[in-house]
Amino acid sequence: MIAPPPSGPVPCARETALSLLDDMLRIRRMEEKCAELYGAGKIRGFLHLYIGEEAVATGAIHALEAEDNVVATYREHAHALLCGVGMDAIMAEMYGKREGCSRGRGGSMHLFDARARLYGGNAIVGGGLPLATGLALADRMQGIARVNACFFGEGAMAEGAFHEAVNLAALWQLPVLFCCENNLYAMGTALARSEAQTDLCAKAASYRLPTLSVDGMDVVAVHEGTCEAAAHVRAGKGPFFVEFRTYRFRAHSMFDAELYRDKREVEAWKTRGPIHTFSARLKQQGMLTEEQFLALDRGAGEEVARAVAFAEAGTWEPVEDLARDVHTPVVMP
Amino acid sequence: MIAPPPSGPVPCARETALSLLDDMLRIRRMEEKCAELYGAGKIRGFLHLYIGEEAVATGAIHALEAEDNVVATYREHAHALLCGVGMDAIMAEMYGKREGCSRGRGGSMHLFDARARLYGGNAIVGGGLPLATGLALADRMQGIARVNACFFGEGAMAEGAFHEAVNLAALWQLPVLFCCENNLYAMGTALARSEAQTDLCAKAASYRLPTLSVDGMDVVAVHEGTCEAAAHVRAGKGPFFVEFRTYRFRAHSMFDAELYRDKREVEAWKTRGPIHTFSARLKQQGMLTEEQFLALDRGAGEEVARAVAFAEAGTWEPVEDLARDVHTPVVMP
Amino acid sequence: MTRMSYREAMREAIRAAMREDARVFLMGEDVGRYGGTYAVSKGLLEEFGPERVRDAPLSELGFVGAGVGAALGGMRPIVEVMTVNFSLLALDQIVNSAATLRHMSGGQFSVPLVVRMATGAGRQLAAQHSHSLEGWYAHVPGLTVLAPATVADARGMLAAALADPDPVIVFEHVQLYNTEGDVAEGPVDIRRAAVRRAGTQVSLVTYGGSLPKTLEAAAMLAREGIDAEVVDLRVLRPLDLPTVLASVRKTRRAVVVDEAWKTGSLAAEIVARIAEEAFYDLDAAPARVCSEEVPIPYPKHLEDAALPQAEKIVAAARALFGKP
């Protein structure tokens, strides 16, 4: 059932390849630490890990430019990191510290960064879709050529919000890049139990926008596919839908007993793991040595350690400031 | 642009044909009277006329059986009448009289009849779609082989409710007959300005259910198409989507200045009017004489007159009973 | 000073805002070619074109959410939700996105969005088309909620709403569109309630579509020798309590009039605040005149019986004086 692991020569420059690998490693190590910190009670609330899906955010966001907008979900640590939110600000946010990228108010599900053009982190499934459509509308009306990339899970496609947002984007030919992270499950609900049409590209195509399905475990395939899709959107040709076929190796959140899937299925998908298959290919091609890999990994580990130290050293918002940022302070003339 | 009027021999028995014609006339005369009564202030609130679209409800509901369920919209006078709600009870409802089919509480947009299995009348666009899906679910779970026919306008297809309800019906293979009355406008919004995909069957097919598009101005085509679709649903083969291509000759409601469409477009569509084209075909075939037509028309007129008299003679719910029917009276043991 | 209808005032407000600021646009169902369900936007399509007077498909959640996104993206959208009844479909985007984005992002993102909607009953539109849910919106931190009850406020509040960097919801009662009144130039203050009729013996506190009925009740009370003050809340969130409390402290009696169903109405909040903060200043228990606890029925006599009416307000006020 499961496709063979990504293999064969990596069709991109070594520098690019190593940067993709590095970013996947940074995500992985950061999230492994998050899981640990959750166990230690340093991170609270809901925590949704992206482990196994790193190739998607990595390949896709590498295809974007600094001026592009990104809208993500509650499973957005990776997206935040690759959009350029510092790992220290992300970690501090998960701690709920004032130095966090959302001043500690949002936590894991609500990473925001105006400078990085990250419009969240949204804990309502499908909630980001109309938002991205609106951002794209603003761009179109202001004559800004920018890609508005909206990430969402395959589960979100059953929501009315998906239907309405995609129809608007296609109807008005807005610059939205719809990035569906199809990890086959919405919590414990398998795709076939949530969609009458499990071919997600066929479903999206019914809104008359171009679509593409790529192997979401192959970072280069993700990158190439997203480049193509983003070029279409950036050229003002309207929205584009990309399906990334991926898999989540961990539980949905820290509360999930994973009753709904077989351990063997998870193990089988792990053979397609984006980091080890990619590094193996690079090694095979002579683009990477084990030492180089370990150096990258060490670098990621060090960045994580620094981020944790930063978060630990962070400060708590004083309780007196509870009500700040409910409204924008208005300077009266 | 507009197709030629329905023509050619009518492929059904004379009795059936005359019954179809009779019902279209009954609807037409009833609604013409409603418009008049609205002008006279006897009917208030919103009034949405079906004039021009009579072939749809007539052909479709003739294809249903007495035990089938019907869910309709705020433009549902015709559906109520053909489901078997008496014209007098409909007219009394429009007056707001206690003898109305909803005891006067609902008015034009909320015709209900438990005996006729008419589950409304719904003033929320798209609101009836999940309801019909639920009725069908109840049938499936109880082993009842019944068609749940849900009427809605093409405008409703942009609503999230459509998306969610059709997906559920297709996913769970429920006995719903989705009847889309495509009259090309949602209030003043033309289909092409509301749907990225204007081929509604293509859109519906993306949920993986069978579809059919028929000429909604040709009562026989409507009838045949619906028979085919209903047979599929009744056989337990899951939901079916039918598009009826039709046109509304009157304003959206009594408040509409019709700024959004050209008078010539309306005139052109009137050449396809379901009553005169159908009676012309029947005459041509020798199935109908002008005298017979006039007799049917007179009969309809008389029924309308009786209904108006009934409504006029109806009584007002006493104000003391304002709060009745908010909850079901419970007989305590 | 110009005389015009509430509908015209609203239209002029939109027109002026769109002329002044290229970022402002109007989006909603049938705002363009149809001319607006309540004809508010009639003529604007011709002046500003279909990009800025944007007809939206029947997708309340989608286009309200798109309004939030467009506001984030630098525009100043005015989103028209045809009526409050349909706004239930869009509530998630208003409550979970518009109202919370600034706070959740630690102050990085403001949402300068204006959502206009028609509200209220009285036109025999029955149970699904007659809601008064202003109080729900007034419950949500992060939102500002306005209820222009006069033509001047219809003309003046929009500019202030657009100048607000955060989301503002504007409620236009369907019964007000045809009312006429005078307007002056320039934006009006959207922080304060207004005393629409000065009086000394009882405070009638209300907002939106109930203001005309309340003023009528005050006139009736005057003929009975009871001098009522009428306070128009104007801003439903944040409430201007000082104005309300000052009035009640003066008159020592209060009747709150609200077209919502009584239980859980905004009127409950006003009564609660009066009880909490002016308890020792009252000569009588505060009272409410609200809608009966029933989905609004279609026939006129039942609809009238379900809604607040001048007579009921008069009776409630009279009862505070121990009169039958």
Added chain:
Amino acid sequence: MTRMSYREAMREAIRAAMREDARVFLMGEDVGRYGGTYAVSKGLLEEFGPERVRDAPLSELGFVGAGVGAALGGMRPIVEVMTVNFSLLALDQIVNSAATLRHMSGGQFSVPLVVRMATGAGRQLAAQHSHSLEGWYAHVPGLTVLAPATVADARGMLAAALADPDPVIVFEHVQLYNTEGDVAEGPVDIRRAAVRRAGTQVSLVTYGGSLPKTLEAAAMLAREGIDAEVVDLRVLRPLDLPTVLASVRKTRRAVVVDEAWKTGSLAAEIVARIAEEAFYDLDAAPARVCSEEVPIPYPKHLEDAALPQAEKIVAAARALFGKP
């Protein structure tokens, strides 16, 4: 009498109902294979199969509406909306269909639907996942709204809700699932509030997830020499006012505790009723302890500061005695 957790009690109630009546089924996101987000329905799929423990796609409006239709069609659906936060997406079907169908149809169609949802904050889930919107549902005529706060009510209320021919909304506060308590057999009454602690000097009126905090406050007050009575509303619509008013008339002082934002909370309604109907029986102005007017922030110290806490309740009660 059996001892169990609130979660188990809920599960047993569902299990018993499904065993007893073939028309009863459970539908919602992840109620089946996942075992329920809050593990309420764990094991039910194995016992009743996927038709009656029906996993629904992420389509809140769709499957709640399907629940309304299934109820009309002769079934007795229990629809689980994962949390009240997501119920905003389904509100149209609840307000405009479930609550109104009987009235609009002149009494022909009843909707015997039960909708269960988790509610409340306290788990650091931040602004979009911490709403307390019980008061909104309690505003709507045609609905019955329940808030089981004890394990016994968790076990007993569902049968009564299913026996109701009209729609019933059941709110389960997320902080209660792990609480333990005793249950007896049989359905419980869903018309009356309950006095959870008898007292003579001040009435603390609350419901749902705030009950434990309020009982804790009463215990703290007792140590200070203040004898508090604790009233658990249990039924949020229709409110059992006689029980509330009897308590307040006895103690002559009232503090209402509600996790919703203060403005427009259900607590406002309770305070309003007390002010309207027991004004002359009060020795002090009624008071409220509610959430602060801010989207609920993620960090624990800020979340704690935003929500009602025993200390705040104690302080509010103490203030009614003129004590600092």
